[in-house]
Amino acid sequence: MVEEVLKNIFVIKVPLPNNPLKNLNSYFIKGTGRNLLIDTGFNTKACYDALTSGLNKLNADMGNTDIFLTHLHSDHTGLSASIASDSTKIFIGETDRQILVNFFHSGYWNEVDEKYFALGLSREELAENESINPAHAYLPSENGKYTGIINGFEFDLGHYKLKCIETPGHTPGHICLYIEKEKILFSGDHIIFDITPNIISWDHSNDYLGLYIDSLNVIKKLDVKSAFSAHRKAIGDCHGRIDELICHHKDRIAEVEQILKDNAGATPYGIASQMTWSIRAKNWAEFPVTQKWFAVGEALAHLEHLRHKGKVNYKFENERYIYYMNFA
Numbered sequence: 592m593v594e595e596v597l598k599n600i601f602v603i604k605v606p607l608p609n610n611p612l613k614n615l616n617s618y619f620i621k622g623t624g625r626n627l628l629i630d631t632g633f634n635t636k637a638c639y640d641a642l643t644s645g646l647n648k649l650n651a652d653m654g655n656t657d658i659f660l661t662h663l664h665s666d667h668t669g670l671s672a673s674i675a676s677d678s679t680k681i682f683i684g685e686t687d688r689q690i691l692v693n694f695f696h697s698g699y700w701n702e703v704d705e706k707y708f709a710l711g712l713s714r715e716e717l718a719e720n721e722s723i724n725p726a727h728a729y730l731p732s733e734n735g736k737y738t739g740i741i742n743g744f745e746f747d748l749g750h751y752k753l754k755c756i757e758t759p760g761h762t763p764g765h766i767c768l769y770i771e772k773e774k775i776l777f778s779g780d781h782i783i784f785d786i787t788p789n790i791i792s793w794d795h796s797n798d799y800l801g802l803y804i805d806s807l808n809v810i811k812k813l814d815v816k817s818a819f820s821a822h823r824k825a826i827g828d829c830h831g832r833i834d835e836l837i838c839h840h841k842d843r844i845a846e847v848e849q850i851l852k853d854n855a856g857a858t859p860y861g862i863a864s865q866m867t868w869s870i871r872a873k874n875w876a877e878f879p880v881t882q883k884w885f886a887v888g889e890a891l892a893h894l895e896h897l898r899h900k901g902k903v904n905y906k907f908e909n910e911r912y913i914y915y916m917n918f919a
């Protein structure tokens with residue numbers, strides 16, 4: 592499905608079958624010289640067919656089109672290498688570019704598995720997750736030539752000038768695009784209107800939830816008339832949604848703190864199993880393993896946020912990270 596959402600700005604709805612995100616909104620912006628395509632979809636046939644049929648309807652010529660990826664996740668980057676022409680430049684935030692190129696090194700996903708084992712997943716769960724987790728399974732067909740960009744970089748498409756605004760949190764190098772003159776924001780997965788973006792912890796040295804909330808406040812300072820998100824409903828109320836997301840995480844932080852108070856020495860997996868989740872599963876045991884994987888990452892982000900605030904700490908014991916409250 593293709594729709595013109597504003598003059599020369601089109602959304603192509605790319606379905607993500609069997610995925611709670613439901614669809615990716617890929618945006619095609621017609622320029623006076625080159626065009627820009629924002630995000631692409633998983634590297635699967637269903638996504639490829641939907642994206643290329645949308646581009647065909649728009650008579651889009653990839654020979655004259657560059658690609659911008661809001662962040663490194665495979666539902667955004669997956670088709671970039673398959674649809675790029677020889678002259679297409681593929682842009683992505685420099686921080687995410689450095690992580691993305693590692694995805695193609697053998698050994699990277701083993702390290703991720705070891706990390707998630709230490710967070711509490713079992714070897715059986717990890718083995719099952721490995722083959723089906725879209726983060727790994729639907730990556731671009733090859734390690735494309737990515738051009739890393741940073742805060743302030745500008746795409747000049749003639750009638751539209753889009754400025755990069757770094758919004759770390761959902762991923763370490765997530766970038767939103769802002770058209771100042773028309774007050775248009777492409778929010779990627781930083782702000783999604785009808786689901787909550789997944790926030791995980793990528794390492795123990797940064798507070799990714801804290802970074803995410805700071806990045807929400809960065810966007811809140813912008814004057815935004817039209818906001819376009821990467822999943823589900825494309826258009827929404829940007830500032831109202833920011834308030835809701837900040838409120839959601841405040842509640843979540845309080846919930847994790849309470850669970851930890853009642854369960855000293857729990858792993859992030861143990862904490863995640865007791866958090867409330869809005870997914871269609873009766874209980875934690877029935878969660879699909881990929882959703883457990885994301886949930887554990889989310890629990891860790893909240894635990895690490897509390898640890899960076901000095902409220903909790905962890906120990907590494909019997910190959911697992913266990914968390915407990917700090918009592919001053």
Ligand SMILES: [Zn+2]
Nearest residue numbers: 664666780821
């Ligand atoms: Zn996404």
